[in-house]
Amino acid sequence: MKNKQIAEIFDQIADILEFKGELVFKINAYRRAGRAISELAEDIEDLWREGRLGEISGVGKGLQEKIGEFLTTGQIAELQELAQHVPSGLFELLSVQNFGPKTAALAFKELGVETLTDLQRVLQDGSLAKLPGMGAKKVENIRKGLEFRLSAEERLSIGLVVPIVDEVVAYLKKVGPKIGRLSPAGSVRRGRETVHDIDLLAETDHGADVIKAFTDMPEVTQILGAGDTKGSVILNDRVQIDIRAVPAESFGAALQYFTGSKDHNVHLREIAKKLGYKINEYGIFANDKKIGGDQEEAIYEKLGMSWIPPELREDRGEIEAAQQGHIPQLLQQEDILADLHVHSVYSDGQLTVAEMADAVRARGYRYMAFCDHSRYANYANGMDEKRLLKQIQEIKALNSKMKDFVILTGCEVDILPDGTLDFGDEMLAQLDFVIASIHSGFKTNPTERAIRAMQNPYVDVIGHPTGRLISRREGYDIDVNAIIQEAAKTGTALEINSYWDRLDLSDVNAKLAIDAGVKISINTDAHHPEHLPMMRYGVATARRGWATKGDIINTLTVDELKKWQKRNRIRT
DNA sequence: GCCGTTTTCGGCCCGACTGTTTTCAGTCG
Numbered sequence A: 001m002k003n004k005q006i007a008e009i010f011d012q013i014a015d016i017l018e019f020k021g022e023l024v025f026k027i028n029a030y031r032r033a034g035r036a037i038s039e040l041a042e043d044i045e046d047l048w049r050e051g052r053l054g055e056i057s058g059v060g061k062g063l064q065e066k067i068g069e070f071l072t073t074g075q076i077a078e079l080q081e082l083a084q085h086v087p088s089g090l091f092e093l094l095s096v097q098n099f100g101p102k103t104a105a106l107a108f109k110e111l112g113v114e115t116l117t118d119l120q121r122v123l124q125d126g127s128l129a130k131l132p133g134m135g136a137k138k139v140e141n142i143r144k145g146l147e148f149r150l151s152a153e154e155r156l157s158i159g160l161v162v163p164i165v166d167e168v169v170a171y172l173k174k175v176g177p178k179i180g181r182l183s184p185a186g187s188v189r190r191g192r193e194t195v196h197d198i199d200l201l202a203e204t205d206h207g208a209d210v211i212k213a214f215t216d217m218p219e220v221t222q223i224l225g226a227g228d229t230k231g232s233v234i235l236n237d238r239v240q241i242d243i244r245a246v247p248a249e250s251f252g253a254a255l256q257y258f259t260g261s262k263d264h265n266v267h268l269r270e271i272a273k274k275l276g277y278k279i280n281e282y283g284i285f286a287n288d289k290k291i292g293g294d295q296e297e298a299i300y301e302k303l304g305m306s307w308i309p310p311e312l313r314e315d316r317g318e319i320e321a322a323q324q325g326h327i328p329q330l331l332q333q334e335d336i337l338a339d340l341h342v343h344s345v346y347s348d349g350q351l352t353v354a355e356m357a358d359a360v361r362a363r364g365y366r367y368m369a370f371c372d373h374s375r376y377a378n379y380a381n382g383m384d385e386k387r388l389l390k391q392i393q394e395i396k397a398l399n400s401k402m403k404d405f406v407i408l409t410g411c412e413v414d415i416l417p418d419g420t421l422d423f424g425d426e427m428l429a430q431l432d433f434v435i436a437s438i439h440s441g442f443k444t445n446p447t448e449r450a451i452r453a454m455q456n457p458y459v460d461v462i463g464h465p466t467g468r469l470i471s472r473r474e475g476y477d478i479d480v481n482a483i484i485q486e487a488a489k490t491g492t493a494l495e496i497n498s499y500w501d502r503l504d505l506s507d508v509n510a511k512l513a514i515d516a517g518v519k520i521s522i523n524t525d526a527h528h529p530e531h532l533p534m535m536r537y538g539v540a541t542a543r544r545g546w547a548t549k550g551d552i553i554n555t556l557t558v559d560e561l562k563k564w565q566k567r568n569r570i571r572t
Numbered sequence B: 001g002c003c004g005t006t007t008t009c010g011g012c013c014c015g016a017c018t019g020t021t022t023t024c025a026g027t028c029g
Helices: A003-019 A024-038 A044-049 A061-073 A078-085 A101-111 A118-125 A138-153 A158-175 A207-215 A248-259 A262-274 A295-304 A318-323 A354-363 A387-403 A446-454 A478-492 A507-515 A529-544 A558-570
Strands: A180-184 A198-203 A222-225 A230-235 A240-248 A277-280 A283-286 A290-291 A338-342 A367-370 A407-408 A410-414 A432-435 A495-496 A521-522
Touching: A003 A024, A003 A061, A003 A078, A003 A101, A024 A061, A024 A507, A044 A061, A078 A158, A101 A118, A118 A138, A118 A222, A138 A387, A158 A198, A158 A207, A158 A240, A158 A529, A180 A248, A180 A507, A180 A529, A198 A248, A207 A222, A207 A240, A248 A262, A248 A277, A248 A283, A248 A290, A262 A277, A262 A318, A283 A295, A283 A318, A290 A295, A290 A558, A338 A354, A354 A367, A354 A387, A354 A529, A367 A387, A387 A407, A432 A446, A478 A495, A478 A507, A495 A507, A495 A529, A507 A529, A521 A529
Parallel strands: A198 A240, A338 A367, A367 A407, A410 A432, A495 A521
Antiparallel strands: A180 A198, A222 A230, A230 A240, A277 A283, A283 A290
């Protein structure tokens, strides 16, 4: 897919136009189109071939031509042209906080600053400070921004951020003066797989006191700003947290406003304007008279639509759906009855079968499946048939002693480089549940191998189908559409692996699969009880993919699962 | 550059904080 590349080019064009001081509306048009394209579920090349580029919101005639140009020639002439008279490292430079397009243009014109290294130099030798409008504080803020930019990762995985959010929320509830409702907002609330920073919203009549408690937190290593209603800090030199303090009568409006996404909000405010309303973080207003703001639901209601779950707020059609009352009842954590991919000491898990089963049961699930690695995965202490048979016996013995909880026998069987499975059908037939995964030979026909695995009637699920690791690698060179088509054809489920660094399928791919009628299995792939709570990230990812309860096999009871499998296994 | 149940031209979402200003521009979200 070239979606990301094209989105990035539009964003770069916007950066350059901004640097040049062009009309802000033109700049925004490029940014908006870029975001819409990067959020697109479908392959933009397909849309282009089918003449459907105009369906992308914010993409008009001019940008359609540019997309066509890129897909035909591999470049966009306008970008090459524009890039000639701007700093070579412009996009990096603009990623430095407090160093915006105006300052960048000034530093380029007067001092020849083209790269981050140049910026570092002019900060050190004092030449930046001598430019007009550059006071000591401004220069210091740019220096801090550069420092943070050089040390921090671009985006943080949700699994690293959510525990921090939970801690900060707990801390503020304890020490924060007179805080009522306190909620994450922004991309954390939307359940995105990675986030740039953390947004919090506090209900209070004592904003300044709350902001002070916030900036006084022990983990704060830098205060970026602190007013009566807004504070911004960096925690442990790593992650930025912003907080907004609002009175009760504005909390709902502020929650809506700060949850975003930007495109979702812009779209909403356009609708509001047409209806004669104004929305801001303090409420929804008709002729300067406030008609709502305490509850988030009221904002949507006044705009003539149903409430939209935060995970859907990306302006990918959810607003139109809400206007028509077509927002589906999304999957909820409580719908999940089982974790179907858990490891034990039989392969690379850290606890015994009994210990791990206790931990899973303690989370309130009704049943589970152990899917330890097969022998080919010897780096993970993969089981041979003998050990797997022993595990089956152990699980049977445990089941006979347990009430109200069932352990399914299973295996995460390796898809071998030649496309066959690590165990034969005789072995697989003895298992309740089978996940097939690729763990090696990522570059050796992964698509064909996964397709062949799905054609095996005993394979229920393809584990972590695209093989990506969010912080480390792109994933296999796999044709996701082909995988989805075969999954639909064979009745095989695809996994959303909830491990924070995987979230594979991604939300976008999950939506494609669900739209094609493919069932999804959401699992933690837990090797330790600490991993079990990560189910929430998998659920959030599924919700972002518009998943309902009916799309997810983990919501089935054991009997229903068996029925689903039987249908599944009858196929040829 | 996009877009239309007030518009095919003339709009385009809205506000907080900071610093360097002597009334506001720049940056950010």
